[in-house]
Amino acid sequence: QSALTQPASVSGSPGQSITISCTGTSSDVGGYNYVSWYQQHPGKAPKLMIYDVSNRPSGVSNRFSGSKSGNTASLTISGLQAEDEADYYCNSYTISSTLYVFGTGTKVTVL
Amino acid sequence: VRLLESGGGLLQPGGSLRLSCAASGFTFSSYAMSWVRQAPGKGLEWVSGISGSGGSTSYADSVKGRFTISRDNSKNTLYLQMSSLRAEDTALYYCTKGIRVGVTPFDYWGRGTLVTVSS
Numbered sequence: 001q002s003a004l005t006q007p008a009s010v011s012g013s014p015g016q017s018i019t020i021s022c023t024g025t026s027s028d029v030g031g032y033n034y035v036s037w038y039q040q041h042p043g044k045a046p047k048l049m050i051y052d053v054s055n056r057p058s059g060v061s062n063r064f065s066g067s068k069s070g071n072t073a074s075l076t077i078s079g080l081q082a083e084d085e086a087d088y089y090c091n092s093y094t095i096s097s098t099l100y101v102f103g104t105g106t107k108v109t110v111l
Numbered sequence: 112v113r114l115l116e117s118g119g120g121l122l123q124p125g126g127s128l129r130l131s132c133a134a135s136g137f138t139f140s141s142y143a144m145s146w147v148r149q150a151p152g153k154g155l156e157w158v159s160g161i162s163g164s165g166g167s168t169s170y171a172d173s174v175k176g177r178f179t180i181s182r183d184n185s186k187n188t189l190y191l192q193m194s195s196l197r198a199e200d201t202a203l204y205y206c207t208k209g210i211r212v213g214v215t216p217f218d219y220w221g222r223g224t225l226v227t228v229s230s
Binding site: 001003032034036038040045046047048051052057089091093096097098099100101102103104105 | 155214220
């Protein structure tokens with residue numbers, strides 16, 4: 001089971017919106033609405049930001065939103081803030097024997 | 112919710128180790144749990160998961176046959192028995208909590224315990 005494909009880096013200025021893509025196959029992202037997104041600051045544990053494609057856990061800013069089209073899921077951060085600078089990972093359930101697969105990770109830089 | 116991992120360390124290739132995760136702040140037996148690892152400077156990799164009752168387990172292909180996940184609901188503790196360890200198993204191992212019984216994202220993470228496999 002290969003990792004889901006994410007861009008290595010995405011950047012934006014404060015206040016702008018950015019979108020991170022997460023591309024898989026019909027066996028994972030495209031086949032199920034079980035895509036989640038995690039934010040990880042350096043030296044910290046990951047934090048759940050989006051689950052089931054577009055749901056936000058309690059306490060997560062509504063500046064974060066998720067969507068999916070075909071085999072590609074997306075995380076959009078609107079009104080970019082300095083605190084959003086972190087690594088972001090997508091994750092999906094997969095029909096393969098490996099139950100869950102993570103994306104390759106995207107480093108978000110706030111210019 | 113609190114998840115506290117322990118048991119990591121430095122060991123030689125071929126060795127064995129058992130990780131533990133002490134959980135508190137929620138009804139442990141009601142949620143699926145997973146181990147997720149992160150090699151130094153690398154991305155996240157799901158390792159293994161177990162249902163709330165412990166009756167259903169799953170493994171990544173990379174660890175299948177070498178790692179065993181289990182849980183003791185009377186002690187609110189999750190375990191990962193690791194054997195035939197390889198250099199590529201070197202990573203920070205996170206204990207994670209699911210949000211529901213079935214297919215689930217991971218809403219709480221511990222701080223991790225470091226496993227280093229080196230001769």
